[in-house]
């Protein structure tokens with residue numbers, strides 16, 4: 353197999369040839385056909401997340417086909433089209449797993465962070481955390497659904513059902529969730545970096561009723577807002593844009609420090625919450641919605657060996673939609 357491997361945070365990924373891995377009991381091997389590049393991969397590569405497995409193969413938006421099964425593969429068989437998400441394994445017995453909050457498991461494994469991921473020709477996955485995908489659709493187009501879509505969906509649920517929804521940072525997740533929110537009949541207000549006219553036009557093409565700079569007040573108060581950009585200064589900006597009782601959801605795994613702000617912008621029962629990871633149930637719900645909402649992803653494919661370029665294009669904000677690696 354071939355993989356793009358991170359030896360140490362802060363370094364470039366290296367192309368490595370390894371013997372093909374073999375699935376153990378309760379595992380399958382997937383031949384990767386596409387793997388999306390998520391902002392979380394940047395946080396792993398840049399050393400902003402603690403204790404990654406090293407060396408690590410990043411990547412947790414994986415689409416491919418099973419090409420080998422271990423014993424006890426259950427519902428999974430060779431040839432099936434599947435998706436592998438960020439949640440790679442949970443313990444099943446901590447208090448969070450028992451309460452149906454496996455996204456908060458005390459002892460989890462995450463794909464592309466604490467177990468090898470999809471910047472590779474092949475990947476091993478635990479059968480219980482693999483999503484079956486329908487036979488229809490393009491693999492590159494489906495890849496961003498596995499995290500931008502899934503975590504986006506979880507963050508949208510946490511935002512509540514307010515009519516006016518603000519999306520801060522119009523990248524891979526927001527471009528999917530804007531389509532879901534429109535399908536639900538909401539008004540989408542898109543916030544981009546200051547002066548990002550292309551990003552604002554992109555948001556409007558996807559149905560946003562307004563698009564502007566993140567330091568601008570929207571024309572109407574927001575019932576809820578989701579912050580996808582890893583920028584702490586957006587927290588007070590979103591609270592200022594929210595109505596009384598409104599809710600602001602921080603959807604990223606890492607964010608720069610939040611500047612201090614006056615209590616008055618949180619007062620009046622505004623709520624500030626974060627989203628962590630996903631549950632398998634989130635995935636089942638979301639993949640059921642994808643065809644109904646008619647979600648179309650915008651992707652830029654890169655050959656696997658150009659993973660470093662894809663990461664740097666994401667870092668600099670040069671991408672519209674999502675980067676996807678093709679082995």
Ligand SMILES: [Zn+2]
Nearest residue numbers: 443446449457
């Ligand atoms: Zn657990």
Ligand SMILES: [Zn+2]
Nearest residue numbers: 390392499500
């Ligand atoms: Zn992700």
